[in-house]
Amino acid sequence: MGSHRRPAPSGLDRGARSAALCVLSVAAAFGSLPAAGAAPEDDVRARVDRLYEEAERATEAYNKADDRADGLSEQVGLAQDRLARQQDRVNALRDALGSLAGAQYRSGGIDPSLALLFSTDPDGYLDKAAALDRIGVRQAGELRRLNSALRVLGQQREEAGRKLAELEESRRDVARNKRLVERKLAVARRLLNTLSADEREAFGRASRSARGALPEFGGSAAPSGRAAAALAAARSALGRPYVWGATGPSGFDCSGLMQWSYAQAGVALPRTSQEQRHAGRQVPLAEARPGDLVTYRSDASHVGMYVGGGQVIHAPHPGAAVRYDPVGMMPVSSVTRP
Incomplete structure (x- = not known):
């Protein structure tokens, strides 16, 4: 499935920030600094996690509005x-109506009885009168068709006006969610910059950790050829950067990677993780197979593809x-098999 989406911005604040400015920005964003006695790096990591979650929700809202704007356009x-x-x-x-009216006028617009009285060819006149009657009937039919066409024209003008208004509203939603994503990611970046290199590395490791007990999983084979092809496509994207709002191939957000991967297998998935949750048959987590879509959090604001082996x-x-x-x-929300 081809994509004509506009190039997505990264939303990252790349300017250098001093430590003092960073602390003030964090305080302004959250209203307070870490509580006394708390480990500052733990507090920062928790806040960055929360900001990433909020940014991801805003990203999916952006994707939904952007996809809607494309459709409305x-x-x-x-x-x-x-x-x-x-x-x-x-x-x-x-x-056509004007031509008929002109022909009728040129054929004689006087009283029929007077025209017959002065006619040198009464039989010819009667033939003309019959023709004029037929023209009148045709003219009435053309007038009815014109009135009907005008009604349809008015309805289509109203429909086009509604679609334009919806399009403008969706474009405003796109811009609003774009600003929200960029603002949250900028704060997250400033927070991360307050951590040392070791602390940032620890944050990366923590984000990979399983949270909670997992079931025993079923078979490791993909349930279909298209699932296997989608998984191969996703694996080919390993190492490519996260870019919010992007659907590849050089960068992806979470739902963009799923959409692109399945497109390589000839399957059209919807754009957002919330919609992808319903793009197939839902199965229990214990029955997950490679190629299944795993959505996270109660609002399905994140999505990944199961590869087997609990990964x-x-x-x-x-x-x-x-x-x-x-x-x-x-937290896993659902597992969907497209």
Whole structure:
């Protein structure tokens, strides 16, 4: 499935920040500094985790609004095409009606009884009168068709106007969610910059850890050829960067990686992780097979692909490349087999 999506911004604040500015920014973002006695690095990691979650929700909202805007833009184009064709039909009917009226006038617009009294060829006149009656009937039919076409034209104008208004609203949603993602990621980056290199490495390791007991998993073979092809595509993306709003092939967000991978297998998945949760048959986590989609958190704001052995492949968050992680790295919402 091809993608014509606009290039997605990274949303990362790449400017150098001093430690003092960073502390002030963090305080402003959260309203307070770490409580006395708490390990500052633990507090920072918890806040970064939360910011990444919030940014991911905003990213999926952005994806949904952007996808809707793309669809509405196409609908607006089709509505405008229909409107233009209908306007051409109205114009043609008006021209035909005008021609009929002119022909009737030129054939004689006087009282029929007087025309017959002064006619030198009464039989010829009667033939003309019959023809004029037929023209009148045709003219009435053309008028009815014109009125009907005008009604349709008015309805199509209203439809095109509604679609345009919806498109503008969706574009505003796109811009609003874009600003929200960028703001949260900028704060997260400033928070991470307060950590030492060792602490940032520890944060990366912690984000890969399984959280909670996992079931015994079933077979390790993909359930279908298309699932195997999608998994192969996802594996080919290992190491490519997380880029929010992106659907590949050079960068991905979480749902963008799933959509792109299955597109390589000839399967069209919807754009967002919430929609992907319903893009197939749901199975228990214990029955997960390679190629299944694993969505996380109660709002399904993150998604990965099960690869077997209790692992998923996914695009984690900004600053992290596509990689393998434990399937239990965060609360599992559902497992879907496309």
